[in-house]
Amino acid sequence: MAKEAPPDAFGNSAREYELGRPRWPRELIERVVRELELAADATVLDLGAGTGKLTRDLVPRFVRVLAVEPDNAMREVLQEVVPEAEALAGNAAAIPAESESVDAVFTAEAFHWFASDETVAEIARVLRPRGGFAIFWNVEFGEPEPPMGDAVEAVLDEAFARGGAPGIGKVLSGAWRRPLEASAFGPVQEAETERVVVRERERWLANMLSVSSIASQSDEERLALATRLRELVPDGEYRWRIRTIAYWTRLGH
Template identity: 40%
Template structure:
C-alpha cells in the first residue's frame, strides 16, 4: 500500500496531523444542501469518505445521517479521525484497493483528495464498490485568487511543489471520461476561513504535504516569506484576525448502469 501513496503525502502528512486540524478550513454551509440534493445522502445510505485525512469533511457526512466509512492510508491522519469520530468506521486503505465488497455503497466522496490518485485504476475500483446509479463526488477548498494578496501566497507555496499532484494544474481531469461514469456536474460555493494568521495562513501552508516534507531550514524560510508578505499587505499587516477567501469546487459523476 505504501507504493500507492505519493511520496509527498506519505512523508508530509505523517508529520502534520495536528497542524492539518488547525490550519485547514471548514466547508461552506451550502455543502449540507448539496449533500442532500445532489448526492441524496440520508439515513438509509452508505457513503465512503475516501482520503478522509483527519476528518475535516467527515463531520459533514455524519450530519446527513448516512452510514460513513472513512478510508485513509496515512496512519497518523487516521488516528486523529478515529479519535474525533469514534462512531465512524475508519479503515486503512487506498483508492486502488478499497476494503469493501462489490456494489456495497451509495456514494463515494473525495474531499481535498482526488488529485492524489486521479486515474483510470482508481475510478475502476471506485466504480466496483458503488451500486449501479451510485455517485462519485469530488470536493476541493481553493484559495480565491481574485483577492489580490492570495496569488502572492500561492506563488510562495507553488514554487516548492515539485512533482506533487495539485488541483489547480487540472491534471486530475485527465481521468475523465471513464466508461464506468457519466459526465461530471460542477458547482462552486464561496466562503472564508477566519482566525489568527498563525492558523489560517501559516498552519494552512505548513499542512501542505510537500511543505511539511521539507527540511526544517527550508520550512523556516517559507515562514519568513509569509511574514514578509503579511507585513507588505495592508489587509493583513498587524491584524490579529484575518479571513482567507475560499472557493469550494464540487463535482458529481453517476455510475452507469
C-alpha cells in the same frame, strides 16, 4: 520541471492540517446529497479522508460512514476528532469495502492525487448500482485582508519552489476528468460557492505548513519557514475569500 510533492506529504503535518484547513461549505454538501438522492440510511465512504474535515459533516447525515485514509498520522487525528466514523487504512487503488456495498463515495481535496483508470474502476466497484461519486476542491484563495505584504509572498514563493508543485495545479489542469470520461460513470456535474474564511495568524501558518509541498520538507526547513513568517506577519485576524467547487456523477449513463 517542478517535482511533485510525495504521497507522504501530509502525515508530517497532520496536526497542522487539522488546525489550519477550513471545513467544507454546508450548502455544497447539501446540494450534492440532494443531487445524488442520498437518504439518511445511506452508507457513504470518504476516500482520502485525512483528519476528517469532510467526514465530520457526513457523520450527522448518514447512518454509516467509512473513512479511508492511507496515512497513519492523519487517520489517528481523524479517529480522535470523528470517532463516529469507521476509520480504515487503505487507499484509492485498494478500498477496504465489499463490492456494491456503498451508496456514495466522497473525496475532498484528494482526487487529484490518485485519479487514474485503476482508482476510478475501484471506486465503481464498491458502489451500488447508480451509486454516486462526489469530489470537492477549494480552487481559489483570494488575497488576505489585511494584506501580508510582498516580503511574505517572496518567502512563500521560495518555499514552494523548494518543495515542488502544490496539488492545485493538478486540480486546475482538469487532468482528473480523463479517467472518469472513460469509465462506468455518467456525466460530471458541478456547483460552486464562495465564502469568507477568517483565521488568526497561527491557524493560517498551520495551513501553509500543511500544504503538501511544504509538508514534505524537512523539520528544519519547516521550522525556519514558520519562524520567518512569524517575524513578517503580525498576529491578528485575516480574512480570505475562498472558492470551492463540488463535482458529482453517478454510475451508469
